[in-house]
Amino acid sequence: MTSSETPAPPAIQEEYFLDVPTGIEVEAEDEEVPEIDRPWNPEQIRVNSKQFSLRNALDMIDDESLELAPDFQRGRVWKHVQKSRLIESVLLQIPLPAFYFAEDVDGFMRVVDGLQRLSTIHDFVRGEDGAEFALKGLEYLGEAVEGKRFVDLPAPWKRRINNAQIMAHVIDPTTPPDVMYDIFKRINTGGTPLNAQEIRHCMSKDRSRGILKKMTSSEEFNAATNGMGGHVRMNDREMALRFAAFWLHGAQGYIEFGAMDPFLQRTTAILDSQQEADDVKIDKLMSDFRKAMKNAHVVFGDQAFRKWPEGPDHMGKYPINRALFEAWAITLANYGTGDLERRTESIVGRARSLMTRDYRYLEAITSSTGDTKRVIHRFRATAEAADAGQ
Structure with a gap:
């Protein structure tokens, strides 16, 4: 033509x-183009697994050594019932899926995968300025905690949340940025990637x-x-x-x-x-x-x-x-x-x-x-x- x-x-x-x-118009890319045009050296991929209590993770958020991506509202889209049922899962001692953090050379970490879950828990336990919420639409613990905020929970329930353990895979800062970016693309398989x-x-x-x-x-x-x-x-x-x-x-x-x-x-x-x-x-x-x-x-x-x-x-x-x-x-x-x-x-x-x-x-x-x-x-x-x- x-x-x-x-x-x-x-x-x-x-x-x-x-x-x-x-x-915004959809930007159609050629599906035949491979994600990676060369294999990465496995020795460049450094991921350490660490275990934290939720109390420890929330403390790190509050002292800004663990960052929930400022200005990033995309991850805070769960409805009230979804948030409540996540808290219910913690109270039922159901293990949470692993989180991914990125660590920089100064030892500070950023949440990359699991931002919604950690933001929800932080809002419930330590939320301020309207971020806190009451539990609603629970499936198993309705009579015990329905309608309650964290401050209203009995002490044993509070301890159960604070002491809950999470697993985090921490990407070492020595991992090259392009490799790190590809890792994030590969683990990015949540509900709305x-x-x-x-x-x-x-x-x-x-x-x-x-x-x-x-x-x-x-x-x-x-x-x-x-x-x-x-x-x-x-x-x-x-x-x-x-x-x-x-x-x-x-x-x-x-x-x-x-x-x-x-x-x-x-x-x-x-x-x-x-x-x-x-x-x-x-x-x-x-x-x-x-x-x-x-x-x-x-x-x-x-x-x-x-x-x-x-x-x-x-x-x-x-x-x-x-x-x-x-x-x-x-x-x-x-x-x-x-x-x-x-x-x-x-x-x-x-x-x-x-x-x-x-x-x-x-x-x-x-x-x-x-x-x-x-x-x-x-x-x-x-x-x-x-x-x-x-």
């Missing part, structure tokens, strides 16, 4: 979470978290994305991280990594490092990001970062497309707003033509979007479209 022929419009699917649309950005959030440090949160809390970002900041699945932070990755490395720099996961993982490590990205560099990153978001809104309005083919506009808008976001955001950061305002009609016309007539471009923003050739093509074609009307 030539670029002058009009391909069949691609099927556009929106991601859902708990049966609610998230506003974490997505890639949620795993990165659990593995990262305060600095990168703060940078991404500040980027996605900006007025410019929320104007361009119709209030995407604070996204329930952290897709907002992944979008900001993608901008940072291409801002730091460039589209050509992506070739060295060959896939999105290691590319974004490396960028997270850079953002966490004052030596690799000092405050001056981060300030420039923030400034360029806000500029890009402002320019995107100026040019595309409420259609920014969404597929917008030629023809009669459909009712509403398509969900945000992450491949379009990274390509247009990086490109538009290089232009003055006044220049773009004068050429908006030409740029929009060229962009919509790409999304209607250029089959190769449609492929590059629809499926296997991490393929190096598709990444390079969409950045090149987007840059040419941004020059329209000059």
Whole structure:
């Protein structure tokens, strides 16, 4: 098919979470691409198993030596009855499934697998500011403890909770980050598995978290994305991280990594490092990001970062497309707003033509979007479209 022929419009699917649309287009990857392109050296995988009492684990949470991933609300989605029945299981002395923690070089640990369970127990036993809850909908201990909060339980029940033992597999800090990330992907088999950005959030440090949160809390970002900041699945932070990755490395720099996961993982490590990205560099990153978001809104309005083919506009808008976001955001950061305002009609016309007539471009923003050739093509074609009307 030539670029002058009009391909069949691609099927556009929106991601859902708990049966609610998230506003983000599904990013279809090639199922034949293997998870790992080379075997890891088994000697690099260091996982130690440790046993803790729940009292000990809760103490570590309170003194911040065990971290429940700040700003991570994705793991706190259980309903009241689900939470209560977890506590009931502890009271019945049913062993809990093993937890996975990640340890850093300073001895601090982060919960990676089991965040919901540990958060629930902490809320029940030591919750403050409304986080605590009363037991409800129990199956076996209803008459004894139904409707009671932890403070209301008889002393023997409190001791049973505090003394309950949990098993935690602790990933040693000497495990290479890419190996650690793959371990987390493999153990991530809970009821609603974490997505890639949620795993990165659990593995990262305060600095990168703060940078991404500040980027996605900006007025410019929320104007361009119709209030995407604070996204329930952290897709907002992944979008900001993608901008940072291409801002730091460039589209050509992506070739060295060959896939999105290691590319974004490396960028997270850079953002966490004052030596690799000092405050001056981060300030420039923030400034360029806000500029890009402002320019995107100026040019595309409420259609920014969404597929917008030629023809009669459909009712509403398509969900945000992450491949379009990274390509247009990086490109538009290089232009003055006044220049773009004068050429908006030409740029929009060229962009919509790409999304209607250029089959190769449609492929590059629809499926296997991490393929190096598709990444390079969409950045090149987007840059040419941004020059329209000059």
